Amino acid sequence: MNVPLPNADHLVGIVFLIMIGLTITGGVIACNANRLVRAVAGLVVCFVGVAGLYYFLNSPFIAMMQMLIYVGAVAVTISFAIMFAAPEESKKHGPPGTLAGPFGLITAGLLFGGFTLLALKTDWQVHAKINDGSVETMGKLLLTEYAMVFELISIVLLTAIIGALIIARRGRSS
Amino acid sequence: MEILSLYNNLNTFLIIGALLFSMGVYGLVTRRTLIGMLIAAELILAGASINFMAFNRFTAPDPQVGQIFTLFIMAIAAAEAAIGLSIVVAIYRNYKSIDAEDLVELKG
Amino acid sequence: MSVPIRLQPDETFILNVGPQHPATHGVLRVKMEMDGEYIVSAETVIGYIHRMHEKMGEIKTYPQFYMNLSRMDYLGALGYSHGHVLLIEKAAGIEVPERAEYIRAITVELNRIASHLFWFGAFVMDLGGFSPLMYALQDREYILDMLERITGSRLTYSYYRFGGLYNDIDDQFIESVKKFIPRMRKSLKKYHKLVTGNIIFRKRLEGNAILSKETCRKYGASSAVARGSGINYDVRRNEPYSVYPEFNFDIPVYHECDSMARYKVRMDEIEQSLRIIEQGIAKLPDGPIMPKKAPKIIKPPKGDYYQAVETARGNFGIRLVSDGTKNPYRLKLRSPTYSNMHLFDETCTGLLIMDALAFMGSLDLVIPEIDR
Amino acid sequence: MELTLLNVVIAVTIAIGFAALNAAYLVWAERRGAGRIQNRPGPNINGPLGLLQPPLDGIKLMAKQLIIPGGADKALFIAAPVLAMAPAIVSFVTLPFSDTIIAHNLNIGVLAIFAFASLGGISLLFAGWSSRNKYAVMSSVRAVSQAIAYEIPMLVTVITVVLITGTMNLMEIVEAQKGGIWNWYFFPFTSGLYNPLMTMSFLIFFICALAETNRAPFDLGEAESELVAGFHTEYGSMGFGLFFMGEYANIVIGSCLTTLLFLGGWDAPLPVLSFIPGVVWFLIKIYLIIATIIWIRWTFPRTTIYGLLNLSWKILIPLSLFNLLLTAGLLKVV
Amino acid sequence: MVTYFSEIISGLWSLVLGLSVTFVEFIRPNVTVQYPYEKLEMPERFRGHIQLIGDEEGRPNCIVCMMCQRACPSGCISLSGKKEEGQKKKTLNSYILDFTTCSLCGSCVESCNFNALEYSKEYNLASTRKEDFIIDLLKRLEEQNS
Amino acid sequence: MIVEKTRKALEALFPQPEQEESSAEKIEPSEQEEAEQKEETPRQNGIIERDYSVHGYHLDVQVDPAQLYVAVKIIDELDYFIESITGVDWIKENQMEVIYDFSRYDFDLCRVVIRTRIDREDPKLPTITPIYAGANWHERETHDFFGIKFEGHPHLIPLLLPEDADFHPLLKDFKA
Incomplete structure (x- = not known):
């Protein structure tokens, strides 16, 4: 009974979490999907999520431009290229070399760890001034x-x- | 409800940016096809843009620069996509493959 | 917009248009090798509703066969029956009363208009305009109603008999024809306003699918396909039969060789057919519609006979090889669309698929007539 | 961000309801209109004037089996129709229907609608690609290249309007046109700008809206006489239903935008008539435009793909750019 | 440049003309017949499937001369009759029309010299069963009489 | 007159024209009875001028299968168009006749029929598709119905019949 009714602030937080979810799932699909078309679909999802994040960063203009350019142009161009050049791409997936997979994973992990540490350890001077977008x-x-x-x-x-x-x-x- | 006010925290955005960036790097390393690499590159650019935007929102003295940078990144990404894909198309036409490893001749 | 193509062998793909495709108006199949939206080569596959009319002609006696002719082409059936009866009359030496010939000419021309109207509607529908079809069908229904009153049937009229007709026309028919002529002229104006002048329509058809005179000759094209390429050929004029020499009419010929020219020829032909009907009604003599001594059993003498007529779809030829019995020894039906359709394979190379289908529409195809 | 839960829920519900109702009854209107143009009644059996036809059609569509063709990319095949319908509904959130009825007044409303619309393009691509049908692929490629080609003149004309008003907020754009028919950007006699070419801009925008929504005479994507049914050849059941609804929702959005940008939104044509509520005027205007769109569809044949691109690149883009420059110059001078 | 603009103007004008045509049609009345609710009278010479003509007492005029069976190109008529004692003419026992192969050519009606066959005005010919098109004309005549 | 011109051109095909032609000329004016008589004996190769109002064509040319290509070439050079190609199965004489119809687009009317007889057991003819591209389908159709092989035809597969058809329905001994 003491679950509080979600108020406006909570709603915003939930929407934000959804956006993060979209971004990350989209990203994962984009770099792991077997079929390139699905990778593009993942990319679209990821970009929509990123556009949402921009919206939360007080820049609706950039958010809309993100949708317009990335979804409307870049993703479409990539799909065109896939349709043109890789009709049977699904056969060509799979681990390329023996080392590429683990190596990529390690590099990515290291990079991610490094950046996160950097982000967390640094004491960012957060300004009070917020852009008006x-x-x-x-x-x-x-x-x-x-x-x-x-x-x-x-x-x-x-x-x-x-x-x-x-x-x-x-x-x-x- | 700490988790619901994450959007007011700089670190959230930085970590997401880093995640996207490293996913892009991972994709760049593991993908064999040129188009796959291009998709991964787009992810890297998105990660970088998020960082710009986040700093713009939270730390920048002049709160427009980050947005402008992001706009430029978008323009570059669009140009890159166009050029990259036309290269892919041209390569496919000549080699009947977009597998990066088949293109040994490009190494000179 | 034909563009020469340099081929790369594995950049093409096969597109199977038909046998159930909205543009083919029946069971016609075109196997197209495509380069994107451009056609590299096409192969027409016909015969899906082949019924072997020629064999039926050999099995059946002469009077048993005449209804098959109207099954060949369900849109312009009377023209085909006309060719058949003229041939048998010529071979067996049957005299036809003048009134019967006039009525034949009038009904054939009415049927030609009906066929052209349907073609007009279907052609514009191929190009994506739906309403003209409905307007054309309204006028066509008027003709069909008139013909139904006379012949008893709407599409597959078996109206002509060797020597004359099955039934005489009446005053009501003449009245309705007289009413029909100004109505049709008005409608034609409407069509020209709605369709012919339309910029989208013109842009699509002008310069589309150029057919040279030489190509027409090599394939034996006829009807509007030939006349749109500057060939002044109409069997009614070149090889006058029936009572056509009595009528004063023009053969529309256009020299642009494109789909627009073919379209214009057919639209002008409607007007010319109206003129023929007008004159036919005015000159219609009285008299019997069947000869006094029409033979019951028809046995043309030995030999071979040929008769060509101009049907709505072009030069329809029918050849009879008789051995003097009551069954034909060999009956060859030369259908006009067969030759016109054959052009398609060669001409559509290098066209966009939408242009090729517009071209296909301009050929005025009736598939049962090709397949026979 | 003044998002409250209630606000959002109500807005989304109303948007979905409005879109769905419009989609359903526009089909009815289209069929009745086509029937009248062709001298026949159209659907008139089910219910008075055939008004029960759309819900019955909907029930029929829903009752049908959803068939996924063998070899199709299942995930994308299912996602595509949703992706086609969703942005259309989201767009309604930012559309003002009168000076008070608006779900969320976005500062960059015009841009937002275009951004959402760009999702529609990719859904067509996915639909065509995933259904493993050559016709579908050809048609989706056509539809997308057409959408891209017409986005340019459309945006340029929008920029012209934005230039005049100095804002991308749809509410403010309408406010700027207040005060009667002579103030609308369709033909601005007054409001400080005497640009006679705005009528042309209006036409350009209207043509582009037709092309963007894949409506006749620009319905190359679903040219039924060439490509069977275009990108939704393989779709049945509600998959097809969603595409269909998305198409009509897009038409509504297109006509709303035309009204807002050029026809004064909810402004009464004469100030005397302003006692009638703004919503009524707005609805009258958008339905007039929709009627015109239907009328056009049943009158003209379809263009060709090169005719379409020629029209865009040789006529619409130069003219719209010229008008943009002219307007900018006029603004500087006046 | 002049042609460029004149083409645009004339093109637009042609579109307006087209729209005016459809608008005029829009306000014209319907021409269609709402088929199941209203029905048209078939014309006098309408060729439906054939039926027998009976005399005043309802007996068929047919004398089983078999002309129609011989004339039929598709062989869809089969009739039989026998000579009953005391009567001059044969009487008809059965007259079966196989409408599945009939092409409505009318050869049978024309070949009949005894005014025994005519066209019916039947046009509602649709069924899911093939047997529905094997029509017993004698029974049909009886039904008509009763 | 084009009839004369065509006739002249085609006469070159027949080496002993004097006698052949005159005999053909003599037969023609007399009507059917004599024609029937003539049909009894197998017809010689040559040109017959037919009465248009009775038969519907002007020149009736019978050629040897070997001469066919040359004859059609002559016809082509005189600007004729192809109407149709068909066959007749003369089962009693154990022969197959192939008939080529040609006509003209201009008002100088002349219909030419070129016919050639081949052995029924081994029906073979040279194709005329190099001359008339439109002969393609006509030859395929004739092949369908009669089984006549047109040598050199680019695509001699069934056209109207099903693609796996191995019967020839217009042969007189064909039983369905």
């Missing part, structure tokens, strides 16, 4: 302070588009 300030910063980077990014994207076209072109019309 507003799009306006970000837009202003992008066009003033980071204008150069912004332009460079657009050039990179343009180059990427053209380069991708050139590499993948088959020359039907020639």
Whole structure:
């Protein structure tokens, strides 16, 4: 009888836990699934979770961009490539070398342990100032302070588009 | 209910970021196919982005920089996906395989 | 949008279109080798409803066979019966009263319009527009109602007899035909407004599946397939039969060679058929519909005979090899769509699948007629 | 974050209910409308005016066996329809229906809807891929490439509107258009901006909405005369039902967005008429747009894949970009 | 450039024209017949399956000359009769129409010289059993008379 | 006139034209009775000009199987289109006749029938698909119905009959 009714704060916490769950399950599926399409599905789940995390970090804009770009573009592109290049990928799974599996596991474990220790041992100076997540300030910063980077990014994207076209072109019309 | 207020804790995000990063590394090592590696690389980028965002939220003096960095990472990831996949497609066309170990010729 | 393709052998896959596919309007199967959405090669597989009409023709006597002709093509049945009766009349030397010939011409043209209307609707439906089919069916129902009153049946009319007709037409029929002509003209205007002018429709068909004159000749194409490629060929004109020399009508010919040209030819043919019906009704003579001494048992003399007619689907030829008995020795049915369909394999190479299916629609296929 | 449990539960329930009801009765409306256009009655037997048809159809679909084709990727095959339906429902949470009726007023509402919509694309891919059917794969590839191609002009037109209002909040966008039909961005005579090309932008947005929701004449993904039934060829039972409902929910979202961005949302066309509650106006507007969509579907044939891409890249994108530049210039000048 | 815009305008106009056509159709009345609720009269010459014609007393006109059986291209008519004593003509014992193979050509009706066969107006011909299409015309005639 | 032209072109196939042609000419004007008489004896290879209003075609050319390809080539060069290919099984004479119908697209009407007779036991003919691509299906159909093998045909498998069919239904001794 003394289980407290979940209030708003609890609800937020539960939603957060769900997001963490999505992220981690998605990540696990993405790097362990036998079929590449399922890996992409895992990636999508993971990205949705990450978008949720961003939302909790007071940046709804970035969260939505995460969905838009990663789910709507990157995941779709990867699935296209899978459909094109690996129709029978399911045969090709399995431990590649004798060492790769354990080796990967050890590396990943070490990395994870190291980072976690680093995160926990360091005494982070948590600032009281919280970003307001507003799009306006970000837009202003992008066009003033980071204008150069912004332009460079657009050039990179343009180059990427053209380069991708050139590499993948088959020359039907020639 | 400590567990329900995890979202106010910097370390939660850092650990998730680290987890994603190491999962990405694991995938990068174990995957044989190029596309699988690409997926793993995306995970690594996501892990890094989470760190940026977390620091942006909790410790940054100027609370926009992290977001902007994350945006840039997204753009780079998109470009990387496009280029990487067109390379995969081109390789597949020439070698009929996207298995990284079959591509010994690339080693020169 | 045909694009030449450089093939890589294992980049293609086989797509099996049919025998149950919405675009094939029956049991037709096309085995397509695809490169993405482009067709590398296609092989048409027919014969799923082959009924061996030619063997039936040999087994049955002449009068027992005439209803088979209307089973060949369920949309334009009368044209086929017309060819058959003309051939047997020619072979056995039966005189046909003029009134019967006029009525034959009128009903054949009505049937041709009905067939073209159905084709129009089905073709637009192949392209994704559903409503024109319903409008076309309304007009077609009108024709079918008229023909049903006269012949007793809606699709498989066995209306013609050797020497004449099974039943005379009445005033009510003439009245309804007279009412039908302005109605059809109005509908045609509606179709042109709704479909022909439509930018989406035009963009899809213009330049789609170019058929050269030479290809048509090599395959023996006829009907709108040939006339859309600039060939002025219509059996009604080139090889006049029945009372067609009496009528004043044009053969629509377009030189674009694409699906739009084939579409336009058929739409114009509806108008020309209306003209023929108009003149036929005006000139319709009185008199009997069967010759006075119609032979009961038909035994054409030895020899072989050929008759070609222009049905709704094109040049239908029927060859009779007679040995003087009451059964034909050999009866060959040359169906127009058989030749038109044969074009498909060669022409659709390099087309997108949606263009190829639009092209298939423009051929006006009736599968039972191909398979016979 | 003012999320309360009650709020969320009510919002989600209403959203699901609204989406499902709309999906069901839009099918009915579509069939009746198609029938009327084709001079026939449409479904009219079950219930008055055939109004019981949709629930009966639903029962029929649910009673059917869910068949998973052999060789299909089971997990993805089942996940795909859910993935198609879920974002549509989530999108309803951020859609304002009047100045008071809104589940969660998100500051970046427009973007959120697009973000959720991008989940729909991947669901089509999964559906096509997992059902192991060549037609399904071809159609899902078509549908996705189409969705990507039309996202660009759509976003550019949205940016034009965002530029004028200076906000991505849907409520504020509607507020900016307040005061009668001449203030709507569909054809803004007043409100400080005299951009005659906004009508064109409205058309572009509408066309893109048609294309994004895979509606005729852009229904290449389920071109039944070529690809049998497209990506849901292998789906039966409720799998198909979910795709179907998702499609109609997307139509509703598309028309809601069109209304909010260009037709003044819940604003009455004449200030005199503003005694009628905003919701009514909003619903009238979205159903008018839906009626137009249905009308268009039963009038036009389908475009080709290259015609579709040509339209997007050669016409819609240049024009929408031009309008964006023009609007930016006008904003600077005015 | 001019063609670019004129094509857009003319294209849009053609779409509007199309929409106007369907709108006019939208407000036109229905043309369909709600079949199970309303039924159409079959025309006079409608060709259903054949049936026997009886005289005033209800006896069939048929004299078992077998012309129809011979004329039938599909062999779907089988009839038998016998000559009863004291009567000039044969009387019909049974007349079975195998409608499964009948193609409704009407050869039988045309070949009949004794006004004994006609087309029925029957068009509701659907059944799940093959036996339903083996029609005993004599029984049918009796039913009609009663 | 195209009839004359075609006739001239085809006469080159028959080495002793004078006698052959004149005899054929003589037979033609007289009507059916004589034609029937002629049918009794196996017909010689050659050209007969037929009465169009009775038979429905103008030129009736019977060629040797070896000449077939050349004859069709001539027809092709004169811009004829292919109408159909069919066979007739003359079981009494133990022969098989293959009939090729050609016609024209222009108003200068001329229908040409090329027929050739082959042995019933070993029916073989050269294919004409290199000349007329449209002959492909017609030849396959004839192969289906009569079992005539068209040598050099690219894809001689059953077209209308089931793909495993090993019977030829239009042969007169075929029993279902």
